[in-house]
Amino acid sequence: xxxxxxxxxxxxxxxxxxxxxxxxxxxxxxxxxxxxxxxxxxxxxxxxxxxxxxxxxxxxxxxxxxxxxxxxxxxxxxxxxxxxxxxxxxxxxxxxxxxxxxxxxxxxxxxxxxxxxxxxxxxxxxxxxxxxxxxxxxxxxxxxxxxxxxxxxxxxxxxxxxxxxxxxxxxxxxxxxxxxxxxxxxxxxxxxxxxxxxxxxxxxxxxxxx
Amino acid sequence: xxxxxxxxxxxxxxxxxxxxxxxxxxxxxxxxxxxxxxxxxxxxxxxxxxxxxxxxxxxxxxxxxxxxxxxxxxxxxxxxxxxxxxxxxxxxxxxxxxxxxxxxxxxxxxxxxxxxxxxxxxxxxxxxxxxxxxxxxxxxxxxxxxxxxxxxxxxxxxxxxxxxxxxxxxxxxxxxxxxxxxxxxxxxxxxxxxxxxxxxxxxxxxxxxx
DNA sequence: TGTAACTAAATTGGCGCCAATTATATCGCC
DNA sequence: GGCGATATAATTGGCGCCAATTTAGTTACA
Numbered sequence: 001x002x003x004x005x006x007x008x009x010x011x012x013x014x015x016x017x018x019x020x021x022x023x024x025x026x027x028x029x030x031x032x033x034x035x036x037x038x039x040x041x042x043x044x045x046x047x048x049x050x051x052x053x054x055x056x057x058x059x060x061x062x063x064x065x066x067x068x069x070x071x072x073x074x075x076x077x078x079x080x081x082x083x084x085x086x087x088x089x090x091x092x093x094x095x096x097x098x099x100x101x102x103x104x105x106x107x108x109x110x111x112x113x114x115x116x117x118x119x120x121x122x123x124x125x126x127x128x129x130x131x132x133x134x135x136x137x138x139x140x141x142x143x144x145x146x147x148x149x150x151x152x153x154x155x156x157x158x159x160x161x162x163x164x165x166x167x168x169x170x171x172x173x174x175x176x177x178x179x180x181x182x183x184x185x186x187x188x189x190x191x192x193x194x195x196x197x198x199x200x201x202x203x204x205x206x207x208x209x210x
Numbered sequence: 211x212x213x214x215x216x217x218x219x220x221x222x223x224x225x226x227x228x229x230x231x232x233x234x235x236x237x238x239x240x241x242x243x244x245x246x247x248x249x250x251x252x253x254x255x256x257x258x259x260x261x262x263x264x265x266x267x268x269x270x271x272x273x274x275x276x277x278x279x280x281x282x283x284x285x286x287x288x289x290x291x292x293x294x295x296x297x298x299x300x301x302x303x304x305x306x307x308x309x310x311x312x313x314x315x316x317x318x319x320x321x322x323x324x325x326x327x328x329x330x331x332x333x334x335x336x337x338x339x340x341x342x343x344x345x346x347x348x349x350x351x352x353x354x355x356x357x358x359x360x361x362x363x364x365x366x367x368x369x370x371x372x373x374x375x376x377x378x379x380x381x382x383x384x385x386x387x388x389x390x391x392x393x394x395x396x397x398x399x400x401x402x403x404x405x406x407x408x409x410x411x412x413x414x415x416x417x418x419x420x
Numbered sequence: 421t422g423t424a425a426c427t428a429a430a431t432t433g434g435c436g437c438c439a440a441t442t443a444t445a446t447c448g449c450c
Numbered sequence: 451g452g453c454g455a456t457a458t459a460a461t462t463g464g465c466g467c468c469a470a471t472t473t474a475g476t477t478a479c480a
Contacts, residue, residue, distance in 0.1 A: 035432095046464085047465085047466080051433085052265070059266055080358070080359065084359050086360065087357060087363060090300060094300040147296055149296075150297045257435085257436080259434095261462095278441050279442075
């Protein structure tokens with residue numbers, strides 16, 4: 001029986017993820033200041049851990065650091081937003097060749113489920129549910145590309161684009177359009193049509209979904 | 211007249227860059243442990259700054275952190291290396307459309323100079339000179355793509371691929387091949403031939419240059 | 421009454437100490 | 451003489467205090 005040791009090594013990394021998720025879910029809006037004391041209480045962490053987490057997020061460009069002022073959620077201008085979008089299209093369409101080559105039937109079936117679940121959530125679910133299902137859908141796709149580095153790079157950029165002032169799904173119409181896109185992607189996936197998939201992804205990103 | 215204040219905010223970030231450069235220049239080889247005390251003396255920094263810098267590099271995947279053991283230069287396996295290479299090809303070829311569209315005559319002239327300088331350095335220069343000129347050459351190209359996010363992403367991946375055990379220019383032959391590639395790229399650039407440029411870049415990366 | 425200087429409160433940020441852990445060396449034992 | 455256990459040295463890592471800085475509030479003065 002040994003005393004508890006390093007819950008901290010874990011806590012530090014986990015805290016960064018938690019804060020990142022809070023930002024993803026718009027609990028902190030772009031431009032908003034993240035006060036260390038608040039985070040300390042909110043997440044029941046020590047000041048030191050909070051600072052480490054904030055520093056990590058700043059390196060990842062999720063938040064911005066202003067000396068002697070603090071950290072705030074990154075607010076990206078239109079030009080940067082377009083640059084991110086363009087880069088995402090490059091990466092996410094590029095991943096499609098690998099996806100159609102590596103994905104198995106089970107994964108496609110699961111994607112089908114998720115696409116349906118998203119449609120349902122679009123009508124009745126909360127924003128958080130919608131966001132999570134959408135995230136799971138795209139996670140599964142990119143995880144199937146067979147290139148972990150590519151997958152990781154895609155997600156890093158996706159996270160950065162959250163800082164946009166443009167709301168995730170601006171309208172209910174946009175939400176329904178996303179739902180339709182998901183089903184279309186599953187269809188193209190079943191046909192192993194990488195080109196069609198890439199075209200769908202491009203439009204999906206250009207329409208600015210989550 | 212006020213006393214000197216925060217040279218530290220700067221020092222922390224600068225230190226991370228310095229250590230990163232040292233790793234780039236192979237002063238620390240992949241797998242090698244980075245002892246905090248050594249870095250403290252080597253770079254005349256406080257222990258705290260060293261740790262911050264190491265943490266930053268760990269987040270960037272330049273180095274690896276092993277709890278209670280320390281930090282060591284990331285050693286990447288062949289599979290990861292290929293994954294990085296594939297992703298780089300996607301990004302760097304994708305950048306070429308923007309490059310031919312945005313680059314001006316002055317930049318092309320400068321690239322011509324750098325290509326020549328590299329050829330010279332390949333014959334007579336030190337490894338560090340070769341590396342720096344090569345870096346400047348590619349920096350200038352990707353800076354001309356008109357997409358800062360893409361540029362940044364490219365360099366992040368390029369830095370990660372340094373962790374490969376494969377030496378930068380394994381042979382003098384490879385070095386000369388790189389020099390030829392550079393001149394060919396300048397030629398394609400002058401003709402605004404994005405497709406040819408992309409093909410050259412792909413081969414350049416597949417041959418594993420710096 | 422508006423503005424500017426001053427004061428007080430809140431927040432951030434630099435830094436160093438010491439415990440926990442791991443590597444190294446010494447010694448005894450098989 | 452080789453090998454394992456123990457002692458010692460070296461290194462890492464968690465954490466909190468207090469100074470520096472900024473912001474808000476207040477008062478004095480034109």
